[in-house]
Amino acid sequence: MTMRTTDIQITDALTLWSPKGNLKPTDAGEIVCSFLDTATTSMGRATHYNTREEQQAAELASHDLLMEMSRDLYAVLLSLPGVTDRSMQVGMKKLLSTPRNGAVQEFLDPTMERAVLYHLIQSLPVPRMLRLIEAFRVGNEEAGIKKANNARTRKLILRTLLDSPRLSLWAVKYRTKMAAALTHAWGQRTASIVRDILKKDGRSRTAKERGILSTQIDKFVEATKQRSVAYECVRFIFGDRDKLTLPILKAFVAAKTDLKAGSKLPLEVLEGIRATYHKDVPKEEALKLTAKGGKMSAGTRMAVQKRAKAADVEITMDPTKYDAVRLYLYAFEMGLTEEISAALKTKAARAAAGFPSRYESVGIIVDCSASMAGSKEQPLRPLAATLALRDMLECVGEGKVVHYVGGQMGKDRDTRLDLIKPQGDTALADALVDVLHYEPDVVFVLSDGYENTPAGRFAEVLEQVRDIGIKTPVYHLNPVFAAESKGVRELAPSLAPTLPVKGPEALGSTILRGLIENEPLKGINALVRMALTSGPVEMRTLADR
Amino acid sequence: MTTATLTVEEILNGTSLGRTQSVGLMEVIPIIDMGSASDETFGPPDISVGTSHYGSVDVQNDDRERPTIVPTGAGWVTAQAAQDHAIPSAKLMKAGGKAHIDTAMCIEETQGGLIRGAKDFLVLPASLRSAALSKRHDRGYDKLWNAIGRFNTEAGVSHGRGHLVRFLKQYETELDQFVAEFEMVPGQIGAMILMNGQVVGIERVPNVAFWERLWEPLVRVCYGSLAIKVSRELGKMGNTGLVPPTRVPMNVQTRSLEGIKSALRDARDASDQLVEAAVDAVRDMPLILAGAADDSLGKAQLITVANTRYAGQMVTNDGRTSYASLCAAGA
Numbered sequence A: 001m002t003m004r005t006t007d008i009q010i011t012d013a014l015t016l017w018s019p020k021g022n023l024k025p026t027d028a029g030e031i032v033c034s035f036l037d038t039a040t041t042s043m044g045r046a047t048h049y050n051t052r053e054e055q056q057a058a059e060l061a062s063h064d065l066l067m068e069m070s071r072d073l074y075a076v077l078l079s080l081p082g083v084t085d086r087s088m089q090v091g092m093k094k095l096l097s098t099p100r101n102g103a104v105q106e107f108l109d110p111t112m113e114r115a116v117l118y119h120l121i122q123s124l125p126v127p128r129m130l131r132l133i134e135a136f137r138v139g140n141e142e143a144g145i146k147k148a149n150n151a152r153t154r155k156l157i158l159r160t161l162l163d164s165p166r167l168s169l170w171a172v173k174y175r176t177k178m179a180a181a182l183t184h185a186w187g188q189r190t191a192s193i194v195r196d197i198l199k200k201d202g203r204s205r206t207a208k209e210r211g212i213l214s215t216q217i218d219k220f221v222e223a224t225k226q227r228s229v230a231y232e233c234v235r236f237i238f239g240d241r242d243k244l245t246l247p248i249l250k251a252f253v254a255a256k257t258d259l260k261a262g263s264k265l266p267l268e269v270l271e272g273i274r275a276t277y278h279k280d281v282p283k284e285e286a287l288k289l290t291a292k293g294g295k296m297s298a299g300t301r302m303a304v305q306k307r308a309k310a311a312d313v314e315i316t317m318d319p320t321k322y323d324a325v326r327l328y329l330y331a332f333e334m335g336l337t338e339e340i341s342a343a344l345k346t347k348a349a350r351a352a353a354g355f356p357s358r359y360e361s362v363g364i365i366v367d368c369s370a371s372m373a374g375s376k377e378q379p380l381r382p383l384a385a386t387l388a389l390r391d392m393l394e395c396v397g398e399g400k401v402v403h404y405v406g407g408q409m410g411k412d413r414d415t416r417l418d419l420i421k422p423q424g425d426t427a428l429a430d431a432l433v434d435v436l437h438y439e440p441d442v443v444f445v446l447s448d449g450y451e452n453t454p455a456g457r458f459a460e461v462l463e464q465v466r467d468i469g470i471k472t473p474v475y476h477l478n479p480v481f482a483a484e485s486k487g488v489r490e491l492a493p494s495l496a497p498t499l500p501v502k503g504p505e506a507l508g509s510t511i512l513r514g515l516i517e518n519e520p521l522k523g524i525n526a527l528v529r530m531a532l533t534s535g536p537v538e539m540r541t542l543a544d545r
Numbered sequence B: 001m002t003t004a005t006l007t008v009e010e011i012l013n014g015t016s017l018g019r020t021q022s023v024g025l026m027e028v029i030p031i032i033d034m035g036s037a038s039d040e041t042f043g044p045p046d047i048s049v050g051t052s053h054y055g056s057v058d059v060q061n062d063d064r065e066r067p068t069i070v071p072t073g074a075g076w077v078t079a080q081a082a083q084d085h086a087i088p089s090a091k092l093m094k095a096g097g098k099a100h101i102d103t104a105m106c107i108e109e110t111q112g113g114l115i116r117g118a119k120d121f122l123v124l125p126a127s128l129r130s131a132a133l134s135k136r137h138d139r140g141y142d143k144l145w146n147a148i149g150r151f152n153t154e155a156g157v158s159h160g161r162g163h164l165v166r167f168l169k170q171y172e173t174e175l176d177q178f179v180a181e182f183e184m185v186p187g188q189i190g191a192m193i194l195m196n197g198q199v200v201g202i203e204r205v206p207n208v209a210f211w212e213r214l215w216e217p218l219v220r221v222c223y224g225s226l227a228i229k230v231s232r233e234l235g236k237m238g239n240t241g242l243v244p245p246t247r248v249p250m251n252v253q254t255r256s257l258e259g260i261k262s263a264l265r266d267a268r269d270a271s272d273q274l275v276e277a278a279v280d281a282v283r284d285m286p287l288i289l290a291g292a293a294d295d296s297l298g299k300a301q302l303i304t305v306a307n308t309r310y311a312g313q314m315v316t317n318d319g320r321t322s323y324a325s326l327c328a329a330g331a
Helices: A025-041 A052-069 A071-077 A085-097 A110-123 A126-137 A151-162 A167-173 A175-186 A188-199 A207-216 A224-237 A247-254 A267-277 A284-293 A298-303 A305-310 A324-334 A338-353 A381-394 A428-436 A457-467 A504-518 A520-534 A537-543 B126-134 B145-154 B164-170 B172-181 B208-236 B257-283
Strands: A003-005 A358-367 A397-405 A408-411 A418-421 A442-446 A474-478 A498-500 B015-017 B021-023 B026-033 B047-050 B057-061 B068-070 B074-076 B091-093 B098-101 B188-195 B198-204 B295-297 B300-306 B310-317 B320-328
Touching: A025 A052, A025 A071, A025 A085, A025 A498, A025 A504, A025 A520, A052 A071, A052 A085, A071 A085, A071 A110, A071 A520, A085 A110, A085 A126, A085 A151, A110 A126, A110 A151, A110 A537, A126 A151, A126 A175, A151 A167, A151 A175, A151 A224, A167 A175, A167 A224, A167 A247, A167 A267, A175 A188, A175 A224, A188 A207, A188 A224, A224 A247, A267 A284, A284 A305, A298 A305, A305 A324, A324 A338, A324 A381, A324 A418, A338 A381, A338 A504, A358 A381, A358 A428, A381 A397, A381 A418, A381 A442, A381 A504, A397 A428, A428 A442, A428 A457, A428 B257, A457 B257, A474 A504, A498 A504, A504 A520, A520 A537, B015 B188, B021 B172, B026 B208, B026 B257, B057 B091, B091 B098, B091 B295, B091 B300, B126 B145, B126 B208, B126 B310, B126 B320, B145 B164, B164 B172, B172 B208, B188 B208, B188 B257, B198 B208, B198 B257
Parallel strands: A358 A397, A358 A442, A442 A474, A474 A498
Antiparallel strands: A003 A358, A408 A418, B015 B026, B021 B026, B026 B188, B047 B057, B057 B098, B068 B091, B188 B198, B198 B320, B295 B300, B300 B310, B310 B320
């Protein structure tokens, strides 16, 4: 059994962070691990086993602990690949609702923290970004969530919205939420003043009024050309439809009288116009019009496939634009096509290229038992994540042995490609012995950690395996955050490290989590370096130190 | 079916027993339809409930296509400012039908208020089921309070009185855990539940969809509460690392993977034999019919059965068992 390459290369020179005061490295390691468990798996939603409230309370606790230990570490680790949108939202709100001034500066300066915040908000899908901005206004003291209404927050909102090259698209697609976000950032009075000034023709604005626009809009817009776009979009967002020049805004107005004029609008917008102004036009007309040239996000393209199929409208969808977990979820609903299967293979190979190790032979145990079906809120997500991880892990070894536990292997009706469905009980112990017979270099167990034939037998078997001298590393990769264990459910706590992982892209940080358990300081600093290289450019200079 | 020959074996007719799932002291053996055991006459218990007086519940079958069975010992614990209620007996419901059950019980002693509509139900703790069943013909909203008070005291719930909700709150995490641990298997229409190696429950329902709806309320409160009680009792006697006697540890004779595999197989076989013996001990046990049918709907009849060890109810439909819910009487 040979591990060919490549343990993670850790440079001792890069010790950007070390614990302060009486804090022991092992305690720091535990806090970071708990945060990673949450940050890479928690969606703040119910799971098969825990309610939403339980999940959220456990999630906030792990954020609080890391933030208390080190604000800088907390900010940087939010930039790690694989951190969930939900965790980014929680993190941003925490950072913005507490002043940086009181915190001990360790390795980030205020400019860098600001850069992290811009990086995070821009990483979010637009609806989530706007929901976050809405959430800045609202606190929940009982749940430990504070409001974030300070100057830093307002600047972040205005720069993010007004300087975006997609501002005109957002203006038509999210008019109400954009108006609320801008009003929140400016305040009711200033928003009203800005709106009144923008109604006026440019040449008739007074110097004072130009000064107000300069302070409230120009300051947040980098390119001079974008300023006139921002003026017109803000005007539009606040309800002024006169003398529009931007094509998408004009199309919005024109579509109210002629639906065809809105063919370049986003589907959701055109559907809204049809429902209000063209009630006699069939519902699917908007879909047909936008299919040809409308602005449809990748997410919408995927979401409307079922409808499009029923309406006999072709909406092209490029499977390479979605992450592997999402593609599996789509395949469960719509079927697994050759195209999706090929995209999954490409993505698996690409994700494997970033994995820190290569093996001659990999053993993979895939838990497909009933509980992998997930909750009503996130149906089939655990299994989708598991299958995406399986694909990737199959690529990190030259040889592989894959063993399935439970599940119903079935062929797709049309393409006859294999797609497994969750089913049955969880008997992982037999699978472990069977896989070890092939003498792999490493065994990965992909499971939610709930074993019942009987519970604890996996650990019992692994103990016997160690006892007879087989030292093959066994990793338990768990895609389900479990509130009752304040992290992820473990199968064999002292024998096989349990690593939380949401999908293939997060596996790098997950593997480093394993390192933290053995060498906390080295592991934490390796994690920091990974975050620095995947975070905003302003932070990358730190990685070169 | 005649009462004189009724046995557990007859309840299991047309089914096979699946692989035992075992976590802590609880073991669950799935009862699986072998092909003709399901009765698709009944839909799952998709029911809405409200109360207009203490001690009665108004039940509605929300399935307009098929009749259903409101399970024995169903209860509604709501977050509303309302007195929680439960029913001691099952109820046969027409498709889309409504029923007023005036033999219901309050299970939250000092809480006032009426339930304004509830969907989610629990099944009463196994330890309360026979006490409730014995009073199925009695009216009186307070008829279960003493039993709940004793149950709470035994469970270490302070100031529990007749408030079942206080037990549910104190043991919320543990109860959730039971739901997490046990998984449904294909074709499952019931389960035999063992606690510390003894059969404490036999549950069979008309079909897979019915089981999918009923399993969580059953495992969480009905049998989960019993696992908590038994663990406490054994814990007081100084037992630690609680596993049932039916769980046989591995004994590796040959230090190799083959040896481990063989030990794994042997341990499972030995456990299976012990579980099988526990099941065989109750298979032929006669069940005595307790009086006339409690309810009927078309060819379906609800009957109450008991013997020295179990008490519960069954629904037969055209002579075949469609539903059975039997709990250890002294649980």
